[in-house]
Amino acid sequence: MHEISIAGAIFDAVIDAAGKNNATRVKEIFIEIGELTALNPGQLKFIFETISKGTVAEDAKYDIKVIKPLINCRKCSYNGQIEFFERLHFFLPVIKCPQCGDIDVVLKEGRECCVKKIRID
């Protein structure tokens, strides 16, 4: 349930951006979360709907996109998605190259968790 603290941080960023742009209402919020964050989009949405009550973002729509992990293998130079990952620890998944099986890979995408844009009035 680390969704609550992350949702709170995302929501603060939305309210901050809305305030800076003199928004009277936030209509839509676009969020990207990496699959490796293990965040649950449905859970996030529920938390946003709860904490946005009484704010400019009340009744905003949420567009939550889950980003597939993308890696770059240092050994065989494979570039692309991974087929699976073992989650030994919640925040430390073991990522292997699907081509050569090496773990010497660079994670290019899959850990993001951010607000891409918001639509305001």
Ligand SMILES: [Zn+2]
């Ligand atoms: Zn490889």
